[in-house]
Amino acid sequence: MQERIELEITTRDERGKNAARRLRASGQTPGILYGLDGDPVAFAVNSKSVARILASPSGQNRVISLTGNGSGTAMTSDYQVDPVTGRLLHVDMRRVDADTAVTVEVNIVTTGVPIGVKDVGGIEDMILRQVRLECLPALVPEKIELDVTALNVGDSLRVRDLELGDGVTMITKPDAVLVRVVGRKAEEEEETDEEEALEGDEAAEEGDEDKKED
DSSP, X not given: OOOOEEEEEEEOOOOSHXXXXXXXXXXXXXXXXXXXXXXXXXXXXXXXXXXXXXXXXXXXXXXXXXXXXXXXXXXXXXXXXXXXXXXXEEEEEEEEOTTSOEEEEEEEEEESOOHHHHTTOOEEXXXXXXXXXXXOGGGOOSOEEEEOTTOOTTOEEEGGGOOOOTTOEEOSOTTXXXXXXXXXXXXXXXXXXXXXXXXXXXXXXXXXXXXXHO
């Protein structure tokens, strides 16, 4: 169960690019709060405070108690970051009800070193890094750990192998492969097949271009 964290927000009346620039210059990030049939509310929040929440292990899945001009419980639904400076530009939050289940995507974190990697020289291949699940907001896990120590070359773990807490329902298909261990030869063959397929596509495109010129 998550620890409850508080975040102070301030409603804002000014909208538009110039107003957003002024907010960011003052250390604030503009945002929108919506959901639960309530009217959308434009707000400003301390940039460092919300950035710390997004950088935490739970990230967007962190359940937040709003204070200041806001009240209730919310989760981050989306955010934008400047690709050059890394500065947070905007954040969207959705209201959540403590008694109503939410659908979220949670990161899978592997623990241990597979025996097939340590003793045989294989390669750990992570296929699926997130799973989708449903639960009450307070039960959203920060991450799901998966022990891969026993995996040998040719072995894999699937979604059905994950251990979930009470009250958490998996939505991702149970047969989906999460992680596998492959031999280096198999890995090299896959890379070769991908390269050959790419070369074949390029050759086909060149042939099409030649036909157009004719």
